[in-house]
Amino acid sequence: MLKDITLGQYFPGNTVIHRLDPRTKLIFVLLYIIALFNAKGWAANGVMIAVTLLSMAISHISLKNIFKGLKPMMFIIALTALLNLFYTQGTPIREGWIITWEGIERSVKMMLRITLLITGTFLLTYTTSPMALTDGLERLMNPLKKLHVPVHEMTLMMSMALRFIPTLIEETDKIMSAQKARGADFETGNLIERAKALLPILVPLFVSAFRRADELAVAMESRCYHGGEGRTRLKQLHFTGIDFVALFLGLLLVAGIFVLKHYGL
Amino acid sequence: MAVLSVENLTHTYSVGTPFQKTAIRDVNLTITQGESICLLGHTGSGKSTFVQHLNALLQPTSGLVKIDGEDINKDKYTRRDIKRRVGLVFQYPEYQLFEETVAADIAYGPKNMKLPKDEIEDRVREAAGFTGVDVSLFDRSPLELSGGQKRRIAIAGVIAMRPEILILDEPTAGLDPAGSRTIMENIRAYREKSGATVMIVSHNMDDAARYAERLIVFSEGTVWMDGSPEKVFARTAELSEIGLDVPMAAELAEALRRRGIPLEGAIYTHEQLLNAVRRAGAVPAC
Structure with a gap:
């Protein structure tokens, strides 16, 4: 049940996309999002769909996995579609109806945009390990250090948080099993009863999270960790030819979408 | 009188993802009332996955778990009731x-x-x-x-739930020897007084030799051996091949025999060793 959460999950692989520098992928996703929000017409949206499907095919991520990730977002997507459907001015599809042709078009495009947005970012986390992702992020934000932004600390916190998501999920699973073995019931009862039933999970979970944080801090200090100053890395990031190709394609995508926008397509 | 039987039980984790892994494969077992069982196996041999099927915390990918002939996974009521009849104490409870x-x-x-x-x-x-x-x-x-x-x-x-079958996953992990001994003695006393079946998951061979009448050895997700301590501990070489030891007493007895001291009978607990050594006349009785 809890194991099915795909948020931020990494699917190991050895495709071209897996091997790209994480910085390239981060910039590419940024360009992709810029392109996505400027894709107004059907032609431009078609291009975005094609690019997304192509990236999925190259990285060997199946539609099934994408759908699994989209499931928790379904409510937001449906709500956006409904709002756009009923609150768009234009020509009604039939005399006296609220629903307009423009509303239908807009709600379809909004659904498409949110779906593509989520899919694109999922492709990033599916193909990049959390470590590589935060490493890339730190390098990209390096210039901000000049402005005394604590970039290293921020990315360290992020990578630790990502690192502990699976651990905490596993822990929650274990505690849930243990309490279920003692007859706990999380599925029936009214709202208050169910909230109360969560207490036997939350108390041990918090206790162990604090214990883990404490142990981690001690382990880091005993290995002389003292922040980002002068720290070297096991895995150095290097741009290679394929990264420049990917970035060029990303820029090309943005340029293409802007051209299509100019012509109203 | 509860009889728990497991038929062709197989469990696969994360079916259909790159992390797919079969933890236990085609396991067949019957556990009757009042038995004292030790489930042995190397880390990752599927012991913990197996015991979670016995009270319906995990559902089989294929196969059946039955109590008194009835499928425990029939509906959510049988799945709830089984947790009262089969008590499971997890690792580091x-x-x-x-x-x-x-x-x-x-x-x-x-x-x-x-x-x-x-x-x-x-x-x-x-x-x-x-x-x-x-x-x-x-x-x-x-x-x-x-x-x-x-x-x-x-x-x-x-x-406190008075289970008919009590399963404990590594009850002594991380405790000092004195603490371990008390807990094992407590469990033994509980079994004698209540008549419950007790199953202990462990990789401590000395505990297994001392407290269990039946040993079930798991290796790579299947039942590698199922029998009395004498039978299992006689296969020293094969046990070490699957990453397990024999009890210290059995090892010592084997070494003494190699040096020409004739020790009689099966030896796998300290008491048996001591008695055999006395019988062989190697040590004066104190």
Whole structure:
């Protein structure tokens, strides 16, 4: 049940996309999002769909996995579609109806945009390990250090948080099993009863999270960790030819979408 | 009289993802009332996955688990009832304590069974007695007690449900020798008094030799061997091949025999070794 959460999950692989520098992928996703929000017409949206499907095919991520990730977002997507459907001015599809042709078009495009947005970012986390992702992020934000932004600390916190998501999920699973073995019931009862039933999970979970944080801090200090100053890395990031190709394609995508926008397509 | 039977049980984790892994494969077993079983196996041999099927915490990918001939996974009522009949104590159970007082934590299971209040109190006192939790601790917070005491309270929490079959996953992991011995003795006493079936998951061969009448050895997700301690510990070489030891006493007896001291009978506990050595006349009786 809890194991099915795909948020931020990494699917190991050895495709071209897996091997790209994480910085390239981060910039590419940024360009992709810029392109996505400027894709107004059907032609431009078609291009975005094609690019997304192509990236999925190259990285060997199946539609099934994408759908699994989209499931928790379904409510937001449906709500956006409904709002756009009923609150768009234009020509009604039939005399006296609220629903307009423009509303239908807009709600379809909004659904498409949110779906593509989520899919694109999922492709990033599916193909990049959390470590590589935060490493890339730190390098990209390096210039901000000049402005005394604590970039290293921020990315360290992020990578630790990502690192502990699976651990905490596993822990929650274990505690849930243990309490279920003692007859706990999380599925029936009214709202208050169910909230109360969560207490036997939350108390041990918090206790162990604090214990883990404490142990981690001690382990880091005993290995002389003292922040980002002068720290070297096991895995150095290097741009290679394929990264420049990917970035060029990303820029090309943005340029293409802007051209299509100019012509109203 | 509960008879638990497992038929062609297979469990695969994360079906259809790159992390797919078959943890147990085609397991067949029957467990009858009053047995004292030790489930042995190397880390990752599927022991823990297996025991979670016995009270329907995990559902089989294929195969059946039956109690008295009835499928325990038939519907959600049988799945709930089986948890009262088969009590499972997880590894490091002290991490599941959550109540404000020791007594309340032990009472959590019986309370979930919707028992009357005085019955719950009886059971809490009885379970605490079995595991050596003193009444003076009842109003303390379980979180401020020592590791060994927490472990005892957690085990009492399961015993308080009076399960017909009690399964403990590595009950002595991380405890000092004295603490381990008391817990094992408590479990033995519980079994003798209540007549319950007790199954202990372990990789401590000395515990297995001393406390169990039947050993089930898991290796790579299948039952590698199932029999009495004599039978299992006779296969020293094969045991070490699958990453397990023989009890210290058996190893020592083997070494003595190699040096020409004639020791009789099967030897796998300290007492047996001592008696055999005395019989062989190698040590004067003290």
